[in-house]
Amino acid sequence: MNYPANLKYTKEHEWAKIDGNVVTVGITDHAQSSLGDIVFAELPSVGRTLKKGDTFGVVESIKAVSDLYSPATGKVVEVNAAIGDEPGQLNKDPHGKAWMVKIELTDPASIKDLMDADSYSKYVASLK
Amino acid sequence: MLKRTSLYEEHVKLGGRIVDFGGWELPVQYTGVMDEHIACRTTAGLFDVSHMGEVHVEGAASEAFVNYLVTNDAAKLAINQALYTEMCNHQGGIVDDLLVYRRAKDRYFLVINASNTDKDFAHMLQIEKEFRQANPQASDLRISNESSNYTQIAIQGPLAEKITQKLTKVPLSSVKYYWFTEGALLGGIPAIIARTGYTGEDGFELYIPWNKGPEVWRALLEAGTPLGLKPVGLGARDTLRLEMKFPLYGHELSEQTNPFAAGVGWVVKLDKGDFVGKAAIIQGKQKGLPQQLVGLKLLDKGVPRQGYSVFSEDGKTQLGAITSGTLAPSLNQAIGIAYVAKNQAAIGTRLTVDIRGKKLAAEVIPTPFYKRPY
Incomplete structure (x- = not known):
């Protein structure tokens, strides 16, 4: 699997793309592959404040329900509504089109310990 | 220690994602639940269901015993006919649901849920004890747990007959729904070929000797893949049965469930004579579920x-x-x-x-x- 070098990663298999003080968040290719066919996604409303590690939504495959954990502390400023209508996008393009939320950082330190692509690849390999 | 079916290596080769399912290492999916589900509904799906338990009941008293054990009327079965039934405890709760196949006047073949096999067999032995006390003449009754001797493969879907027919000379079109035949697959492998299943599709469940599993599995895949046959894991097996509202033990059925509450009252024959749980089932029904x-x-x-x-x-x-x-x-x-x-x-x-x-x-x-x- 290919984990883009411009993203940061969590142990819970979210990715974070950091542009200034806005963090775009999605789930990793490993997450979508482990889940299988994703049939439902529940995302937060714009304006919700999140602490790093808070659950900000769920994704459901046919068999399982998985919580989503925020990689950053901040406020939700944009939500990808297309995911709700077409959750299968999460299987097709998890690192791209199927981003989930954009979070405006209120605590820049909260993203300091995210993994880079290399560390995340090794972490995923260690799970097998 | 997790158990493996005779087809474990086949699942790994096919890229199946192996999970622990009630103590068995089985594939939850190969290509994806959605894809496998749709294949079964539109062409055909191939399932390893060898984890299911098989029990032989034999002897002159087998008809009377099976009929005392289960809620449906196994005495009405013709030879080569099958039925779906519940098996209850004396409190009228469901110990398991099962299929009963009649192989001869004095020979029944019972197929029970994998996770319940040990519990079910212990229950059967207990009921056998009670039955023998009430029927001392039933000395030749024999009950044996044969689960480790069978590989069970299900092939389900609109093309199931066409594909299975490529492996046998037995004319499958003459085997009607909930009937079976005993014949050879691949020229010499003895098989129970039953038109039964758990998907809502047409299709067969094949019971073959344990060690012949891989040979039959591969032959079915070879015959069926060009027609769209796909191996199907436990994930789609569950969504297929759920779309039919077929009950599953541990979900819809339990030892506290009265069959009439579970919508399976149609397999409880209150007019057939006494059976385990009868009085309690009637009482529950009269009290109001x-x-x-x-x-x-x-x-x-x-x-x-x-x-x-x-x-x-x-x-x-x-x-x-x-x-x-x-x-x-x-x-x-x-x-x-x-x-x-x-x-x-x-x-x-x-x-x-x-x-x-x-x-x-x-x-x-x-x-x-x-x-x-x-």
Whole structure:
């Protein structure tokens, strides 16, 4: 699997793309592959404040329900509504089109310990 | 120590994602639940169900014994005919559901759930003891757990007959639904070829000697792959049965469940003579069963899951709980099976399901959820 070098990663298999003080968040290719066919996604409303590690939504495959954990502390400023209508996008393009939320950082330190692509690849390999 | 079927290596080779399923290492999926589900509905699916348990009941008293053991009427079976039934305890609760095949006047073949095999067999031995006490003349009755001697492969779907026919000279079109034949596969492998299944599709369940599993599995894949046959894992096996509202032990059925509450009263033959649990089942029915199993669809967006609470339409009164739920791949609709209070079980009744603290709208709908087009 290919984990883009411009993203940061969590142990819970979210990715974070950091542009200034806005963090775009999605789930990793490993997450979508482990889940299988994703049939439902529940995302937060714009304006919700999140602490790093808070659950900000769920994704459901046919068999399982998985919580989503925020990689950053901040406020939700944009939500990808297309995911709700077409959750299968999460299987097709998890690192791209199927981003989930954009979070405006209120605590820049909260993203300091995210993994880079290399560390995340090794972490995923260690799970097998 | 996890158990493996004779087909474990085949699953690994096919890229199956292996999980622990009630102590068995089995594939939950190969290419994907959705893909495998649709293959079974449109062409055919191949399932390893060797984890199921098989029990032989033999001897002159086998008819009387089986009929005392199960709720359906096994005495009415012709040779080469099968039936679906419940097996209850003396309290009228369901120990397991099973298929009963009659191989001869004095020979029955019982197929039970994998996770219940040990419990079921112990129950059967207990009932055998009681039966022998009441029927001292039944000295030649023999009951044996033969689970480790069989590989069971199911092939299900509109093309199942066409594909299976390539492996045998037995004319399969003459085997009717819930009948079976005994014949050879691949020129010499003895098989019980039964037109039964757990998907709502046409198809067969094949019982063959344990060590012949890989040979038959590979031959079916070779014969069927060009026609669209795909191996199907446990994930799609569950969504296929759920679309039919076929009950599953541990979800809809338990040792506390009266068969009439579970919607399987049709396999309880109260007019056939005494059987284990009969008095308690009748008593429960007369007292009035508080809950009934219903099929529902979610009107709001979400997926009902086992254990979620079901409430009245206004969300104020709890009526029961979901026993199984999924997004139905054939219908692209979230569906669930639930026990609800009897006065809220009519088709068209509006309910709510508590999903992560939100009460989402649902409606009781007719079942099976899916009806095959052929």
